[in-house]
Amino acid sequence: MPLNIYNSNSRKKEVFESITPGHVGMYVCGPTVSGESHLGHARPYITFDIVYRYLTHKKYKVRYVRNITDAGHFEEEGREAEDKVAKKAQVEKMEPMELVQKYTNLFHWAMKQFNCIEPSIEPTATGHIVEQIGMIEDIISKGYAYEVNGSVYFDVKKYAATHDYGKLSGRIIDELLDSSNRDSTTRDLEGQQEKKDPADFALWKAAPPEHIMRWRSPWGEGFPGWHIECSAMATKYLGAQFDIHGGGMDLLFPHHESEIAQSTICNHAAPVKYWMHNNMITINGRKMGKSYNNVIKLTELFSGSHDLLSQAFHPMTVRFFILQSHYRSTLDFSNDSLMSSEKAFKRLWEAYEVLKKLSFEENESPKDIELDTKINSWLNEFEEFMDDDFGSPRVIANMFELAPIINSLKDGLIANDAISSKTLAYLKERFTTFLENIFGLKSVDESNNELLAPVMQLLLDIRKEAKSKKDFATSDKIRNQLVEMGIVIKDEKDGNTSWGVE
């Protein structure tokens, strides 16, 4: 079965065929490093990490470009038009670039915690001013942009006359252009009057004197518009047309719509073959926002230092939590649901650890053909589900179907010869491939301490001796005190004892 991807542009699932056979160009809108990353940021980067990993699994050579927006142009609730980098820098008495560096580092740290693979190229907006100016000049020369007072605007009305502006985001162009149609939510922003039409968007903005971030341009000192950044970098590294462009649904309009317009004029072709958008994370049913006081930063999530959290959550728990829902569904976050994911992940991972250690004699013919068939069928569905627009929740559901079987094989509740050794090998391979390589999950257990392991072995030996002499006072003392230290031990059916750090 070929890979099917839901294309936001056509609003349906399409068979994925890369423009250049064997290669995939993928661009994902990266973070704006004017502040700390929060839970909402985790979703797109984990989602597209899975896409990246899965395409790689499908033997594609992927060039994954994810930008860093480090120049001042941001969207923000309150819709106050201000350069957050510049403003915050003044408040904090920092250089803008110092601030940018700090939050870039924090972002990279968080990505590492999540076990996200680094993109192939991570370009910065400030590093591509030249390309952006070049692109703007091109758009002006083609007659789709105009300069006013040192700012340059894209002429949406002219573009819309011959192109399908609004298709991606489902806007109706006449309504966008009909200014009388606007209600009170339309912002009365500075610079609005100088535009030919309210629907026009800025490609370049003249910088007022107090603006710290500024670059020279043919139109005077200023800074680039938000949308041109992605168009310029995507074109530079992936070409005029590339396969996948990803990002959050909130970027559909105006950001991605504008990207299409800009690139279409410059390159004479729609830039992207497959548009992918992840849905948003809500918190207790509400969108994240400062006014709700429910923005949870990643550092707070990992440390548990937030009013909405009862405990710290491991990055792998968060990753698993995100994978348990489909990327195009809204995902409601709550302390309870994360706690439930934490337990679920632990259970699944322990079954996986058990699986890795399972081994038995070669046998060609399974005694329980029905079970053997069922297992193979569940395993085959892993790839089938992922091929259907990255159905990670269904893959995980199948893994949970298999977990009791794995545990039963270990405990002898299911005889080893019930399934063939070929099936067991397949089981192991599929789990490793999907759990580790594709889902990017890894153990949360930090007990691989070279010093601790032999000490634990000693304690467990002593406890075993005590138990054999029915000296339960001693054996319970060891167990109970270890629990207090955060180490849990379990007496297994086979007489051995396992342990782990909670």
Add this chain to the structure above:
RNA sequence: GGUCCUUUGGCCGAGUGGCUUAGGCAAAGCUCUGCAAAAGCUUCUACAGCGGUUCGAAUCCGCUAGGGACCUCCA
């Protein structure tokens, strides 16, 4: 106000015109066990409401109600 999306059992969450209304968490019972934990088995059963299409709909259409996202343009 406009556009679009969404509504599944105590909670979280898949899914599809009829095979079985996934799976996880929680809860209850049982098995195993020195006890505990873990594990295994079992139970609880939902598809917002009202119409319609259909042999048949939670899945398609319409209406109603709740929820959500976006509605921009440079700071």
